Amino acid sequence: MKTVRLGVIGCGGMARAHMAYFPTIPGLKFTAAADPFDENIDLVRADHDITPFDDGQKLIKSGLVDAILICTPHYFHPELSIAGFKAGLHVLTEKPVAVTARDAVKVEAVHAKHQKLVYAAMFQIRAHPLWKRIKAMIDNGELGKLQRMNWIVTNWFRSQAYFNAGAWRATWKGEGGGVLLNQCPHNLDLLCWLLGSPSSVQAQVALGKYHNIEVEDEVTAFLQWKNGMTGVFVTSTGEYPGTDRLEIIGDRGKLTVADGIITFNQTHESILAFSKTTDEAFATPATDTLTIEAGGDDPGHRIVTANFIRKIQKPSTQLICSGQDALAELELGNAMLMSGLTNKPVPIPTNRAAYDRMLKELIKNSTYVKPKVKKAKVDMAKSFH
Ligand SMILES: NC(=O)c1ccc[n+]([C@@H]2O[C@H](COP(=O)([O-])OP(=O)(O)OC[C@H]3O[C@@H](n4cnc5c(N)ncnc54)[C@H](O)[C@@H]3O)[C@@H](O)[C@H]2O)c1
Numbered sequence: 558m559k560t561v562r563l564g565v566i567g568c569g570g571m572a573r574a575h576m577a578y579f580p581t582i583p584g585l586k587f588t589a590a591a592d593p594f595d596e597n598i599d600l601v602r603a604d605h606d607i608t609p610f611d612d613g614q615k616l617i618k619s620g621l622v623d624a625i626l627i628c629t630p631h632y633f634h635p636e637l638s639i640a641g642f643k644a645g646l647h648v649l650t651e652k653p654v655a656v657t658a659r660d661a662v663k664v665e666a667v668h669a670k671h672q673k674l675v676y677a678a679m680f681q682i683r684a685h686p687l688w689k690r691i692k693a694m695i696d697n698g699e700l701g702k703l704q705r706m707n708w709i710v711t712n713w714f715r716s717q718a719y720f721n722a723g724a725w726r727a728t729w730k731g732e733g734g735g736v737l738l739n740q741c742p743h744n745l746d747l748l749c750w751l752l753g754s755p756s757s758v759q760a761q762v763a764l765g766k767y768h769n770i771e772v773e774d775e776v777t778a779f780l781q782w783k784n785g786m787t788g789v790f791v792t793s794t795g796e797y798p799g800t801d802r803l804e805i806i807g808d809r810g811k812l813t814v815a816d817g818i819i820t821f822n823q824t825h826e827s828i829l830a831f832s833k834t835t836d837e838a839f840a841t842p843a844t845d846t847l848t849i850e851a852g853g854d855d856p857g858h859r860i861v862t863a864n865f866i867r868k869i870q871k872p873s874t875q876l877i878c879s880g881q882d883a884l885a886e887l888e889l890g891n892a893m894l895m896s897g898l899t900n901k902p903v904p905i906p907t908n909r910a911a912y913d914r915m916l917k918e919l920i921k922n923s924t925y926v927k928p929k930v931k932k933a934k935v936d937m938a939k940s941f942h
Contacts, residue, residue, distance in 0.1 A: 558584050559870050561647075564622035566613035566637055567629030568592035568601050569723075571651060575626060576605060578859040585866050591616040613637050617644045624675070624869060626862070627651055630725040631732060635660040638676070638880070639667045647675040649865045652742045654678050654883045656733030657916060658891050659909040661884045668880060673872075676880035677865045680746045681857030683877050684864075688747060690851045691805075691812065691819060695751055700807030701827060706752060706780075706788040712799030713740040713792060720770050721928055727770035728927070729919040735764075735772030736794050737890040746878070748790070749885035752805070755780040755788065757904050758889070762897025767795025771925035778893045790893075810844060819849040 561584055565572050568590050579587045590601045591610035598609045610616040613633070617625065617640050624647035627637045635655040641648040648668075655661040668676045682688055694700065713736060725731030732738055737745070760778035767774050774795050780788035793799065802815040810823040824831070824842040831842040861877050868874040876882075892907040895915060 560584055560586050561866050561869050562586050562588040562621060562623045563626060563866075564589035564591065564616045564619075564624070565601075565626045565628060566591045566616060567627065567633070567651075568597040569628065572626070572628035573600060575628065575858055575862065576601065578862070579605075581859065582863045582866055584870055585862070589616050589619060589621045614640055617641055617646060622646060624649065624865070630723075631656050631738060632725075635664045638664045642667050642671045642674055642676070645671070645674065647865070647869050648880070649675075649677045649679065649862065650880065651679045652746070652883065653738060653887050653890070654880055655887060656738060657909065657913055658884060658888045658906060659913050661880075661887050662909070665881055665884070675865060675868045675876070677861070677868065677876050678878045678880050678883035679858065679861055680743060680878040680883060680886075681861045682743045682747060683750060684857035684860040685851075685855075686853045687814070687817065687819065687849075687851035688751075690849060691814065692751055694812065694821070695805070699809065699821070699823065700805060700812055701809030703752060703784070703786050703805065703807045705786060705806045706748075706804060707790075708744065708748065708788070708803040709791045709800045710741065710744050710803075711791060711793040711796045712801045713794045714797040714799055715740070715768070715794040717768055717928070720768055724927060727768070727772050728925060729771060729916065729923050732772065733916060734890070734894055735770060735774050736792050737773060737776060737894055740794060741776075741792050741890065742886050744790075744792070745886035745889045746883065748788075749889060750882070752786070752788075753782065754885045754889065755905055756783045757781045757902055758892045758896050759902040760893040760896040762894060767793070769928055771923060773894065773897065776893055776897065778896070817850070817852075819847075819851065821847040821849070823847065 563585055579585055587605055589608045591613045592598050593611055608621055625641045627634050627650040631653055634650045638648045638650055720727040727735055758778050758780050762773045763775040764773055775793040778790045805812045808827050808829055813820045822844045824844050828842055864877045868876055888906045891912050892903050892905045895907050895912055896903045
């Protein structure tokens with residue numbers, strides 16, 4: 558089996574959490590790491606025998622790696638992905654694959670010229686047994702024709718210390734957005750993966766409502782799909798205790814995901830057919846209730862990285878999430894922000910050039926100054942987002 562030499566670019570909290578499981582992946586040889594800050598590189602060198610670089614581009618050109626894992630702040634993801642492909646390297650990028658859909662499409666265009674190279678994205682929740690089971694139930698038609706969904710995902714509480722901990726965080730210039738760009742990409746990805754991309758969105762977005770930040774920390778969005786399905790998506794980093802409850806309603810009943818448990822109330826027949834044929838005014842269809850505890854404590858990062866390495870070794874391997882698959886959640890997040898900030902419904906995909914202009918204006922007009930505080934305590938085990 559071919560050994561894949563992997564270099565990591567960006568050696569912050571998430572990168573070091575990845576590095577801890579590298580030795581458990583057959584065929585992965587961790588050879589190089591890059592970060593502009595010596596103290597971050599020193600933390601890596603304490604545990605791993607790697608060649609250090611102070612710049613990702615130098616690592617890419619070093620000849621010491623076959624593949625890169627990009628763990629920098631989001632804005633750097635596209636330029637490093639493109640540089641990686643141009644240097645003949647396979648790329649696994651942290652989420653989101655870019656800040657704007659326009660940049661993600663630029664990466665795809667370069668990857669299209671290097672199709673033998675693997676391009677994958679770290680959307681590890683797709684690998685969790687619970688979500689795999691839901692995906693299979695929907696794809697098998699167990700819910701019937703999909704009608705509606707709502708997802709309240711407000712359990713993303715973050716303190717001011719969290720936002721203060723990284724200069725790039727929660728700024729238009731450094732991060733390009735708030736809860737939609739940082740915490741919610743996984744939820745948005747699951748939503749698109751399970752149900753397909755909505756065709757339009759109307760959202761209400763609050764900037765810095767609960768924190769001293771300039772980006773969004775509360776979002777309520779109304780979604781529509783071409784097939785008539787509708788949905789509501791609500792998120793916040795300012796509530797505690799929050800809720801994580803997804804309901805998907807189809808013509809054969811309701812599937813609820815809450816507290817790591819799937820509850821499926823499946824009707825014995827089509828609800829529409831029942832409604833049309835029953836002669837009882839207050840009759841309801843008979844249902845069976847199925848409760849599924851699809852466990853698995855593994856946050857899935859290791860599974861996605863192993864899948865990436867395997868794909869390089871054996872091209873027929875199915876990727877858990879390709880870089881191209883990861884575009885959908887970014888289109889949706891961009892559309893929510895655009896709709897909220899323009900106070901108008903927007904189509905998906907949204908006008909990507911207009912979105913870029915809007916973001917550039919937000920950066921240009923920013924007067925935000927990040928509070929100066931002592932270094933926050935960061936426990937990555939609590940931060941798998
Ligand atoms: N998949 C997940 O569950 C998950 C969880 C956490 C973070 N993330 C993602 O990982 C990325 C990093 O997040 P984090 O929490 O580790 O942030 P972090 O601030 O802890 O780490 C970022 C690191 O990148 C380095 N860096 C900055 N610019 C760089 C550049 N141009 N080249 C090389 N290194 C550079 C910084 O010095 C820092 O060490 C983000 O995109 C985030 O969305 C994903």
